[in-house]
Amino acid sequence: MTATLQAERRPGSPAPRVRGDSSAPWLLLLLPALVLLALCFVYPLARLLVASLQDPVPGVGNYTDLLRSQVFRNVLGRTFLTSAIVCLTCFVLGYPYAYLMTVVSRRTRSLLLAVVLIPFWTSLMVRTFSWLVLLQDNGVINDTLAALGVGRLELVRNTTGVTIGMAQVMLPFAVLPMYAVMQKIDRRLLRAAESCGAKPVSAFARIYFPLSLPGVAAGMSITFVVSLGFFITPQLLGSPSNAMLSQLMYTEITQLGKWGYGAAMGFILLATALIILGLVRVASRARPALAGGAK
Amino acid sequence: MALSLRSVRKEYGGQVAVDMITLDIAPGEFMTFLGPSGSGKTTTLNMIAGFVQPSAGEIFMGGREISRVPCHKRGIGMVFQNYALFPHMTVEQNVAYPLKQRKVPANVRRERVSAALGLVQLQGMERRRPAQLSGGQQQRVALARALVYRPPVLLMDEPLGALDKRLRETLQFEIKRIHDELGITFVYVTHDQDEALLLSDRIAVFKDGRIEQVGTAEDLYERPATTFVAEFVGDSNVFHGTLAASGTSVRLDDGRELRVPGCGASSAGRGAAVVLRPERARVLVYGEAAQPSCQRLSGVVASVHYMGSARRIEVEIDPRRRMLVKEPADRPSGVHPGDPVDVCWQAEDCAVILSDEGHGTHREPATRRPVSAT
Numbered sequence: 040m041t042a043t044l045q046a047e048r049r050p051g052s053p054a055p056r057v058r059g060d061s062s063a064p065w066l067l068l069l070l071p072a073l074v075l076l077a078l079c080f081v082y083p084l085a086r087l088l089v090a091s092l093q094d095p096v097p098g099v100g101n102y103t104d105l106l107r108s109q110v111f112r113n114v115l116g117r118t119f120l121t122s123a124i125v126c127l128t129c130f131v132l133g134y135p136y137a138y139l140m141t142v143v144s145r146r147t148r149s150l151l152l153a154v155v156l157i158p159f160w161t162s163l164m165v166r167t168f169s170w171l172v173l174l175q176d177n178g179v180i181n182d183t184l185a186a187l188g189v190g191r192l193e194l195v196r197n198t199t200g201v202t203i204g205m206a207q208v209m210l211p212f213a214v215l216p217m218y219a220v221m222q223k224i225d226r227r228l229l230r231a232a233e234s235c236g237a238k239p240v241s242a243f244a245r246i247y248f249p250l251s252l253p254g255v256a257a258g259m260s261i262t263f264v265v266s267l268g269f270f271i272t273p274q275l276l277g278s279p280s281n282a283m284l285s286q287l288m289y290t291e292i293t294q295l296g297k298w299g300y301g302a303a304m305g306f307i308l309l310a311t312a313l314i315i316l317g318l319v320r321v322a323s324r325a326r327p328a329l330a331g332g333a334k
Numbered sequence: 335m336a337l338s339l340r341s342v343r344k345e346y347g348g349q350v351a352v353d354m355i356t357l358d359i360a361p362g363e364f365m366t367f368l369g370p371s372g373s374g375k376t377t378t379l380n381m382i383a384g385f386v387q388p389s390a391g392e393i394f395m396g397g398r399e400i401s402r403v404p405c406h407k408r409g410i411g412m413v414f415q416n417y418a419l420f421p422h423m424t425v426e427q428n429v430a431y432p433l434k435q436r437k438v439p440a441n442v443r444r445e446r447v448s449a450a451l452g453l454v455q456l457q458g459m460e461r462r463r464p465a466q467l468s469g470g471q472q473q474r475v476a477l478a479r480a481l482v483y484r485p486p487v488l489l490m491d492e493p494l495g496a497l498d499k500r501l502r503e504t505l506q507f508e509i510k511r512i513h514d515e516l517g518i519t520f521v522y523v524t525h526d527q528d529e530a531l532l533l534s535d536r537i538a539v540f541k542d543g544r545i546e547q548v549g550t551a552e553d554l555y556e557r558p559a560t561t562f563v564a565e566f567v568g569d570s571n572v573f574h575g576t577l578a579a580s581g582t583s584v585r586l587d588d589g590r591e592l593r594v595p596g597c598g599a600s601s602a603g604r605g606a607a608v609v610l611r612p613e614r615a616r617v618l619v620y621g622e623a624a625q626p627s628c629q630r631l632s633g634v635v636a637s638v639h640y641m642g643s644a645r646r647i648e649v650e651i652d653p654r655r656r657m658l659v660k661e662p663a664d665r666p667s668g669v670h671p672g673d674p675v676d677v678c679w680q681a682e683d684c685a686v687i688l689s690d691e692g693h694g695t696h697r698e699p700a701t702r703r704p705v706s707a708t
Contacts, residue, residue, distance in 0.1 A: 230385055231418035233405040235479065236435035242406075249422050 087302040094299030101303035111287070111304065118284040118308070121198060121205070121273075122266035128206040129213035129262045130255065137217035137254070141224075159211045167275045170204045171195060174276070200276035201283070205269055212265060213258040220254025256323050264312050284308055335394065336361040336487055336519040337382060342391035342401075344377050344543075351377045353543040354391070359521065361486075364513050366522045368530040369540030370566070375523045376491055378540070382521065383489050384408050396486060406435075411480035411488040415495045417472040419464040425451070425475050426460035432483045450478040453512060470501045477512070487519045494529065506532055527567050531555070539563050555611070557685055564609040564687065571615070571657050573608040577601050577688065584608050584686065588652070593629055593681035597688065605689040612660040614683040617647050620674040628678040633657065635673045649677050 091101050105111045140151050158166060173179050174194040181191045194200055224247060232242035270285040277283070284304060292301035337359040344352040352374040359365045367375035380386040382393060384405030393401045400408055419428050429450055433443045451457050454474035464472055473493055480488055493509075494502040510533055513520050524530055530537050531551040539546045539554065539562070547559040558564035561572050575586040581599040583591045584606045592608050618624055620632065633651040644660045647669065651657055657677050669675055 225416070225418065227414060227416060227418050228420060230383075230405070231412065231414060232420070232431070233385075234383060234410065234412035235432035236406050236409065236483070237431075238406055239404075241435070246420055 087305060090298050091302035091306055092299075094302075095297075101299045102307070105300070105303055105307060114282060114284050114287050115307070115311075117198075117281060118267055119311070121201060121283060122263050124198070124202050125205045125209055125266045126213075126259050126263045128202060129209050130259060132206070133210055133213035133217060133258065134251075134255070137214050137221055138251075140214075140218050141221045141226075155211050155214050158207060163208065163271055166207065167204055167272050170200070170207070171275055174200055174203065195276055196278040198277070198281050201269075201273045201281070204272040204276045205266055208269075208272065209262045209266060212261045216257035216261065217251065217254040220257070221251050224250045253323065256319055260316055260319055264316065267308060267312055335359065336363065336396065337521070338392075338394040339378070339382075340392040340394070342378070342381060342388045342393060344374075344381060344386060345389045350543050352381070352388075355543075355545055357538060357545065357548065359519060361519055362517045364510075364520045364522065364533060364535045366524060366530040366534035366537045367540055368524060368527060368537050368567070370525060373540035374543035375525075375538075375540040377543075379489055379491055379521060379523050382487075383410055383412050409483070409485055411483070411485035413473070413476050413480050413488070413490040413493045415492040417464070417469075417476045417496075419472055419475055419479070421464050423463070424460065425456065425462050425464070425467070428464070428475055429478045429482050432479060436483060438483075446482055447478075450482040451475075453481065453515070454478045454508070469497050470505060473497065473505060474508075477509075481512070481516065484516075485518065487521065490520065490522045492523055492525070494526075495524075502529070509533060531567070537567075539566060541566075558609055558687060561607045561609070561687055564607070564685070569612050569658055569660070571610040571612065573610075575606055575608070577604050577606040577686075579603075590631075592684070594684050594686045595682050597686055601688055607687040607689070609685040609687060610657075610679055610683065612646070612658040613644070615657065615659045615677050615679040617649065617659050617661065617669055618676045618678055619668060620676060622676070624676070624678050627680060629681050629684075630676045630678040631657065632674065632676050635669050635671050635675055637671055638669065649675060651677070 092099065094101075136151070136155070140148050143151065175181070176191060176193075176195075178194075180194060185191050192199075194203070228246050228250070229239070229242050232246045233239060237245065268285055269283060270289065273281075273283045274286055277286075279286075288301045288304050291297045291304065335358045337357075339355050339357045342352060342355045343350070355374075355378060367378060369375045377386060381388050381401070382395075384400070384403065388401050391401070392399055395408065395410075420431065423431070426447055429447045430443050433446060438446070447460075448457070451460065454477050456471065456474050456478065459467065459471065459475075464475065467475065476493070490509075494505055497505065506529060509520075509522075513533075522530075522533060531554075534551060536548060536550055537554055538548045541562050547554060547563045549557075549559075554563055554567045558567065558570075561574075564570045564572055573584065573586055573592060575584040575592070577583075577597060578585050578591065579599060579602045581597045581602055582595075583593045585591050594606075594608055597606070616624075617635070618630075624630065631651050633649040636648040636650045636656060637646075638648075639646040640663060643663060645663045647659045647661065649657045649659060659677055
């Protein structure tokens with residue numbers, strides 16, 4: 040019987056889970072992480088929530104003020120837009136890169152992985168200042184462009200600079216989840232599609248790409264959400280006139296001492312991000328194959 | 335010819351995977367490529383499918399040279415060992431996929447999909463996804479997908495390799511039935527000799543990138559061209575020696591002489607292998623009378639195995655040689671390990687494989703010329 044059951048199981052599908060795996064004793068292993076999370080995340084978050092509702096006066100005044108404020112709405116909009124642009128940039132750069140990683144030899148793959156990860160291990164400050172050096176008006180890039188006759192471009196102290204800096208930071212977060220899903224896609228499916236009469240491009244678009252979408256969704260969600268909270272990069276590569284929300288919060292709290300106001304900003308950002316993530320999840324639920332289709 | 339391979343060769347970085355294969359496959363024929371793994375059978379199939387470019391040689395389909403035609407323009411159906419169903423599509427969408435690529439209108443598409451699912455007896459499963467089907471059902475869907483656009487040739491790469499024995503047998507008969515019903519050319523790759531014997535009109539036995547022999551199941555079994563074929567297709571007892579001057583007996587290394595069906599005195603002195611199928615021999619209790627025409631070798635029973643339909647008896651003739659005998663299991667064997675016995679058989683039940691040179695090269699196949707079967 041066992042043999043029959045195993046043979047009937049779809050090759051590549053996960054082994055059937057043994058019942059009782061998640062019984063109580065094992066949950067104890069989560070305890071240290073839960074304690075840490077409670078102390079360092081849940082507690083401060085709760086304090087902030089209280090502050091946003093108490094400081095300076097009890098009530099939802101901070102929230103209503105914020106939602107009425109044109110400046111806040113502009114900054115919130117800019118924060119989402121910048122994150123979306125970073126997200127898209129990471130997809131355009133990261134998707135082909137992740138795909139390449141699945142088709143090259145093992146050696147080349149390690150090299151490609153290292154190239155993605157080395158910046159990841161480098162200090163954020165160092166990288167951001169490097170960009171500043173490269174992108175400034177008399178930097179290497181602009182000097183080269185001028186020498187080529189293209190003319191100097193404004194690459195820094197604006198959203199362009201912020202996007203370049205943030206996309207570089209976020210690229211590993213986009214590449215790795217996409218690669219993880221892609222390397223599990225059975226490339227023989229492309230052969231099968233071609234044997235069915237599909238042109239290679241069409242086989243890729245109709246078979247491979249849909250199967251890689253869970254990775255794209257994961258990579259893009261991480262990129263987007265993390266981008267929302269960027270502070271150092273926009274602070275150094277952007278300008279006050281195109282500040283992102285974290286910069287506004289910083290100003291409110293450290294320079295104006297408006298804790299409640301800043302905390303309320305944080306909660307509006309958190310709520311909006313959660314709603315977007317929720318929508319992504321619902322969208323991928325609607326197409327169950329996207330969640331578990333790749334093997 | 336449905337398919338013709340002409341001196342087809344494939345090298346991977348100096349390593350020869352397929353070496354000068356020439357083969358013709360008739361329309362409507364069920365041709366099986368049989369061989370151990372690494373023998374070049376799958377590479378040859380992939381060259382027909384268009385997944386692999388031959389290094390040299392030509393492939394013709396219906397008279398047209400196709401070795402430079404990309405896979406998606408060849409119009410060949412293909413079934414893979416791992417099913418290769420599109421996991422994000424339903425059964426219906428999977429089967430409709432080739433029709434969509436050919437821009438078949440939706441109403442015709444629906445009809446053809448349902449006909450194809452009918453052919454593989456999967457009606458009612460249209461809305462399921464591959465992950466919700468058993469292995470056998472998935473392979474039926476793969477068959478339907480490969481057949482739905484009525485290709486002139488269907489290629490199958492070990493399609494039943496991932497299934498258990500019972501299911502494999504059921505599907506073997508299904509495949510045979512579908513072949514009979516559609517009358518299209520099937521090219522089937524397997525390493526399972528029973529499957530090959532059961533399904534095929536003709537079998538090409540592959541070894542080291544070459545075809546050792548092409549023939550019907552009976553040809554391969556009764557008249558193996560090389561000792562490799564004799565040993566790979568079914569069990570056999572093989573004795574190596576030299577054909578005696580008369581041409582009617584083979585002198586073995588140990589000096590024994592075995593009578594064989596006449597080979598003609600002109601071949602005398604050539605290396606020869608005598609092949610005896612285990613079910614053509616009988617075990618007689620030592621000293622038991624037999625027909626005088628019998629060839630006999632004396633030995634000691636080494637083991638007796640009851641296999642259900644037959645009994646496998648191993649007899650040690652001398653310390654370096656054991657013979658295998660299969661007897662029907664319906665009567666008691668009367669022999670036990672350690673019993674002295676005679677193994678006997680009729681000379682005309684043997685097959686003789688002559689090698690090109692004299693004795694001593696018997697490990698080489700009898701012919702190294704590419705086998706052409708027209």
